[in-house]
Amino acid sequence: MKLDDDVHNYYEHLVLEQIERLELSKTKTEDYLADLCCLALNQIPPRYIRFDVDMSFYLPQSEKQQMEMNAINAVKHAIGYLDNNPKTQT
Template sequence: MKLDDDIHNYYEHLVLEKLDALNLSKSKTNDYIADLTCLVLNQLPPRYIRHEVDMAFYLPISERQQMEMNVGQAVKSALEYLDANPKQKPKGKAKQ
């Protein structure tokens, strides 16, 4: 059995919308944004869909608002974590 290529986690869409709204690409590296995205998505429950229109039609407004609030909280938490724990650049190999 093969999963359909159209199947994806709806939260991915919400997270990318939120990150775009924050304009992080102007002040952060692509690696930072990728790490941030992973940390945010790992805090959220998966919500798999095939088509965006399915969510637009079937999702109550109150549930959409709750999902957006969850994304905002997850982004805030992930930003705090990354800013408190900056990546260390790997040091060169020691000479032998």
């Protein structure tokens, strides 16, 4: 078993989904997006899984909605931080 292939943080998917929803790749650099992902994910406790389908079938809808809101808020705060602290951008 290779952990980096078999196990991942489900929040990575949710954060990337929010970044896509905001269409940030059209206006921001790859470095900005990488920093944004790191800052957002560091605000949320990780939720490790092996298969995304596990989250779809076994997670209560209320908890899934809370996780989505956590990702949305984390991205929003990370954008605010990066946009207000231009020296931190690479």
